[in-house]
Amino acid sequence: xxxxxxxxxxxxxxxxxxxxxxxxxxxxxxxxxSIIGFIVSSLDSSIRLPxxxxxxxxxxxxxxxERDCDNKCxxxxxxxxxxxxxxxxxSKNELSQKFFGARVQLLDDYNxxxxxxxFLSASESKVVIESIxxxxxxxxxxxQYIENIGPxxxxxxxxxTLISLFAAFACVAFYISIRFDKKFSxxxxxxxVHDVLIVCGIFSWLGVYLxxxxxxxxxxxxxxxxxxxxxxxxxxxxxxxxxxxxxxxxNPSQKIDIAVSATLTRTLYTSxxxxxxxxxxxxxxxxxxxxxxxxxxxxVIIGSWSSIALVPSLLTLNQEN
Amino acid sequence: xxxxxxxxxxxxxxxxxxxxxxxxLPFQLGLDLLGGSQLTLEVxxxxxxxKVTTEQLEAVQAVLDRRVNGLGVSESxxxxxGSNQLILELPGEQEPSRAARVLGKTALLEFRAQRAxxxxxxxxxxxxxxxxxxxxxxxxxSKNNNSESSNLPSIQNQLEDIRISLxxxxxxxxxxxxxxxxxxxxxxxxxxxxxxxxxxTGSDLINAGRRQEQNLSSWEVTLAFNKDGGxxxxxxxxxxxxxxxxxxxILDGESISEASVGEQFKTIGISGGSATISGxxxxxxARELEVQLRGGSLPLxxxxxxxxxxxxxxxxENIRKSLFAALSGLLLVAVFMITFYRIAGxxxxxxxxxxxxxNLAVYAxxxxxxxxxxxxxxxxxIGMAVDANVLIFERVKDELRRGNTLIRSIETGFSxxxxxxxxxxxxxxISCISLFYLGTGFVKGFAATLGLGVVMSLFTALSxxxxxxxxxxxxxxxxxxxxxxxxxxxxxxxTIT
Numbered sequence: 001x002x003x004x005x006x007x008x009x010x011x012x013x014x015x016x017x018x019x020x021x022x023x024x025x026x027x028x029x030x031x032x033x034s035i036i037g038f039i040v041s042s043l044d045s046s047i048r049l050p051x052x053x054x055x056x057x058x059x060x061x062x063x064x065x066e067r068d069c070d071n072k073c074x075x076x077x078x079x080x081x082x083x084x085x086x087x088x089x090x091s092k093n094e095l096s097q098k099f100f101g102a103r104v105q106l107l108d109d110y111n112x113x114x115x116x117x118x119f120l121s122a123s124e125s126k127v128v129i130e131s132i133x134x135x136x137x138x139x140x141x142x143x144q145y146i147e148n149i150g151p152x153x154x155x156x157x158x159x160x161t162l163i164s165l166f167a168a169f170a171c172v173a174f175y176i177s178i179r180f181d182k183k184f185s186x187x188x189x190x191x192x193v194h195d196v197l198i199v200c201g202i203f204s205w206l207g208v209y210l211x212x213x214x215x216x217x218x219x220x221x222x223x224x225x226x227x228x229x230x231x232x233x234x235x236x237x238x239x240x241x242x243x244x245x246x247x248x249x250x251n252p253s254q255k256i257d258i259a260v261s262a263t264l265t266r267t268l269y270t271s272x273x274x275x276x277x278x279x280x281x282x283x284x285x286x287x288x289x290x291x292x293x294x295x296x297x298x299x300v301i302i303g304s305w306s307s308i309a310l311v312p313s314l315l316t317l318n319q320e321n
Numbered sequence: 322x323x324x325x326x327x328x329x330x331x332x333x334x335x336x337x338x339x340x341x342x343x344x345x346l347p348f349q350l351g352l353d354l355l356g357g358s359q360l361t362l363e364v365x366x367x368x369x370x371x372k373v374t375t376e377q378l379e380a381v382q383a384v385l386d387r388r389v390n391g392l393g394v395s396e397s398x399x400x401x402x403g404s405n406q407l408i409l410e411l412p413g414e415q416e417p418s419r420a421a422r423v424l425g426k427t428a429l430l431e432f433r434a435q436r437a438x439x440x441x442x443x444x445x446x447x448x449x450x451x452x453x454x455x456x457x458x459x460x461x462x463s464k465n466n467n468s469e470s471s472n473l474p475s476i477q478n479q480l481e482d483i484r485i486s487l488x489x490x491x492x493x494x495x496x497x498x499x500x501x502x503x504x505x506x507x508x509x510x511x512x513x514x515x516x517x518x519x520x521x522t523g524s525d526l527i528n529a530g531r532r533q534e535q536n537l538s539s540w541e542v543t544l545a546f547n548k549d550g551g552x553x554x555x556x557x558x559x560x561x562x563x564x565x566x567x568x569x570x571i572l573d574g575e576s577i578s579e580a581s582v583g584e585q586f587k588t589i590g591i592s593g594g595s596a597t598i599s600g601x602x603x604x605x606x607a608r609e610l611e612v613q614l615r616g617g618s619l620p621l622x623x624x625x626x627x628x629x630x631x632x633x634x635x636x637x638e639n640i641r642k643s644l645f646a647a648l649s650g651l652l653l654v655a656v657f658m659i660t661f662y663r664i665a666g667x668x669x670x671x672x673x674x675x676x677x678x679x680n681l682a683v684y685a686x687x688x689x690x691x692x693x694x695x696x697x698x699x700x701x702x703i704g705m706a707v708d709a710n711v712l713i714f715e716r717v718k719d720e721l722r723r724g725n726t727l728i729r730s731i732e733t734g735f736s737x738x739x740x741x742x743x744x745x746x747x748x749x750x751i752s753c754i755s756l757f758y759l760g761t762g763f764v765k766g767f768a769a770t771l772g773l774g775v776v777m778s779l780f781t782a783l784s785x786x787x788x789x790x791x792x793x794x795x796x797x798x799x800x801x802x803x804x805x806x807x808x809x810x811x812x813x814x815x816t817i818t
Binding site (some may be wrong): 037045058068108121122123125126140141142143144145146147148150151152160161163164165167168171172173176179216217219223224226227228230231233234235237238239242262265266270272273274275277278279280281283284285286289292293296 | 338344353356361415416417418420421422437438484625626627628630631632633634635636637638639642643645646647649650651653654657658661667694700702703704705707708711712713714737740741744745747748749750752754755756758759760764767768771786800
């Protein structure tokens with residue numbers, strides 16, 4: 001049973017060409033809001049940077065303790081702990097100055113608490129925990145988490161992160177320019193920057209309003225987003241190339257619409273199947289991976305948008321000329 | 322038909338061996354899952370303009386390695402990172418302060434003779450030092466009794482007296498503790514200056530030990546010199562025996578003990594190639610010095626730039642949570658796939674389970690150290706592994722809708738999806754590789770599991786899914802297009818071959 005090529009290709013379900021202005025407005029608005037987010041965050045006196053940096057980038061000490069209570073933990077205020085910290089006069093008094101900028105948070109319905117102070121040594125951290133035990137204790141024996149990051153590590157980490165991000169961008173662009181052509185590669189790169197920029201923008205707003213911090217896990221998320229978003233875009237490219245090889249009477253814009261429609265189900269399903277495990281991570285993965293999974297999920301959604309709508313709409317621009 | 326079964330048998334054999342691997346080889350768990358301490362040490366170059374060479378880094382590593390072994394922490398690991406950093410992992414260690422103290426010191430031990438005619442200066446400085454010590458003790462006591470405020474002026478006066486006797490300028494620091502620290506350092510420097518330069522150092526030691534002093538609660542550290550060192554020590558002690566010159570034992574530029582050498586050693590010095598240091602050691606500090614001396618002194622100073630301690634129950638909770646997240650993620654994907662792809666969905670789920678199993682087997686085999694971000698990478702790669710199946714099945718559905726036969730649709734589906742699958746996987750792999758090479762620590766863990774996942778998914782999608790699908794299709798009852806698509810989506814005229 002043979003069918004002609006013409007009936008192989010279905011009529012496009014959606015037309016990117018007709019809606020391309022809407023796509024540009026939506027993407028443009030998102031990028032604009034992200035940039036506003038960077039500005040607002042930079043102007044915020046407690047941040048002074050486009051995104052609120054996490055402990056890994058600023059350096060310092062974070063102590064997280066789990067309280068050992070029978071049923072429900074007694075409510076205590078962060079003020080009591082802060083006062084205890086400032087009362088803490090050790091034989092080495094230089095410590096008292098370190099608590100000037102201490103940040104105390106109570107988490108999980110008073111079940112655990114987190115303290116953020118400038119860099120402490122191992123023995124200093126121990127003294128701090130002992131003194132807080134008086135007001136907020138007892139603490140669970142195995143439930144402590146202490147992280148001390150020296151001030152030199154942050155800039156180093158930022159540097160390697162940026163280098164690996166740009167290296168990944170460059171490699172991916174190079175690969176696409178070999179497999180497809182330079183224009184495709186340029187648009188894919190543009191889409192990458194668009195995706196990463198918007199995820200950063202959302203996190204800079206989250207940093208301003210919810211004090212969400214961008215740590216090195218966030219940087220990892222950005223890199224993964226870059227790889228993932230290109231994956232989707234490449235599938236669309238692949239279909240365009242396949243349609244171009246066939247003999248048919250469609251004009252370039254129609255071909256793009258057909259390619260997008262043909263891959264639409266696949267892109268949506270794939271995003272769905274990637275989002276499902278991410279949702280599992282968000283809900284059950286615990287606090288360490290919470291914002292990491294959210295960043296990835298956002299990246300998947302925005303990456304799908306740019307693969308389905310943004311890149312094809314940019315391609316129609318190119319085909320006209 | 323027989324060929325399909327043969328391939329299927331091979332796949333089953335692979336699955337069984339992967340399973341056996343998983344249960345027989347232990348997984349390597351990272352500190353965030355196990356609990357313990359991680360220290361990052363940075364080697365400081367001798368001057369800011371110089372760079373640390375590979376040889377120097379290795380020499381530092383060798384010394385630190387010996388010290389860590391001396392500490393007696395089981396299964397510790399020390400590895401170099403980049404050009405000037407070392408990461409030390411101490412599983413199960415909850416009190417890293419001891420390790421931090423032992424590792425952070427250069428531990429350069431020197432034996433020096435006091436310069437002639439400096440007896441008076443030495444006594445004055447020693448007096449100041451003991452005065453400072455008693456101030457420290459006093460502060461400690463008054464802090465416990467909460468009566469420090471009333472006694473503050475007297476400490477202030479004492480400090481002022483010491484300052485004048487040392488001939489120092491007025492204090493810059495307002496803080497009392499800083500003032501004490503300043504004087505302490507100054508006194509120490511002055512004491513060290515009273516000694517002649519040394520030619521006998523810790524590098525002439527062959528062993529170090531410790532023992533409790535007789536009739537006393539304090540400890541002393543025993544030293545055994547090599548032949549050369551023994552001779553040097555004898556010569557050194559002979560030169561000052563019976564005089565008022567002292568023998569200074571100086572550790573990292575600080576005099577920890579000054580001893581007089583008795584008249585009886587006038588002729589041959591202290592021979593026998595051994596010595597003891599009895600400063601103010603307690604059991605812990607004697608052990609620390611012993612470990613440091615045994616390991617040798619560091620060729621370059623190191624600084625601790627990162628320190629992370631994770632409680633064991635927190636680690637156990639991390640394992641529980643991430644396992645639960647992985648399983649529920651797999652379950653959600655299973656429900657999704659079976660809803661949309663029917664029998665092919667079941668195939669995909671089987672392939673995905675094999676994929677997970679193969680991945681775990683590879684983790685155990687290489688071995689990959691599993692960390693929390695690593696597990697996140699694995700969970701994410703589940704989502705990506707499904708992608709290959711989705712690509713194939715969508716093509717198969719397309720072919721079926723066009724009225725192709727089932728077997729032919731499946732074959733075309735695989736061959737058409739191939740290039741998309743390759744391109745998609747390679748782009749993801751590229752980011753993984755750049756992450757792995759440029760990232761450090763846990764970033765590497767994430768990149769490793771995600772990258773392995775991508776490679777493995779290429780294998781399972783192109784082989785497992787295919788073998789499974791073909792095997793199932795060799796049974797006539799399953800070979801129905803309605804097992805793949807709802808009946809209304811199929812074209813009317815259909816031929817089943």
